């Protein structure tokens with residue numbers, strides 16, 4: 001799954017280093033609302049064989065609750081890469097790294113991701129990262145261009161052993 005000759009790593013979030021990752025999937029009308037607790041971001045960094053590193057995108061996570069107790073919590077993750085590096089396997093590795101880090105450092109057993117039913121690239125990236133498609137989330141997301149149907153995906157702690 002690792003892109004040939006490159007190492008992909010997640011490094012601490014820094015607003016000044018955050019690249020522009022233009023995408024029709026990230027046009028949010030209400031981005032200025034207060035962020036809930038349980039939300040975070042990493043930058044995605046790629047290092048070549050000569051040790052040259054470049055920030056190529058970002059990943060994020062927020063908490064989902066399926067009940068009032070911690071046993072019903074899940075992390076939902078998202079990603080955006082700069083256009084120049086898309087389609088080389090970096091998105092798969094970065095999302096797998098984030099899922100493993102969240103499982104390793106928190107009590108949560110379920111990692112989720114969702115993407116537009118039209119976003120074939122992200123669907124392939126999630127499946128290569130080991131996520132399982134669970135079904136269609138009808139009209140789940142409103143963005144500036146209207147409401148969107150999503151495919152829901154999950155990666156469970158038990159999936160680490162598969």
Ligand SMILES: CC(C)(COP(=O)(O)OP(=O)(O)OC[C@H]1O[C@@H](n2cnc3c(N)ncnc32)[C@H](O)[C@@H]1OP(=O)(O)O)[C@@H](O)C(=O)NCCC(=O)NCCS
Pocket residue numbers: 021022023025078079080081082085086087088089090091092093114115116119120121122124125128
């Ligand atoms: C989605 C995204 C994170 C995926 O990362 P990536 O590094 O480009 O993805 P990968 O190279 O790991 O895998 C992409 C796979 O989808 C395929 N793919 C990419 N775009 C495609 C398209 N438009 N149609 C069909 N397949 C496509 C690639 O060929 C590859 O297939 P493979 O596994 O058979 O080789 C990245 O493309 C991106 O940032 N896109 C814009 C933002 C976005 O859509 N974010 C997700 C919102 S939910």
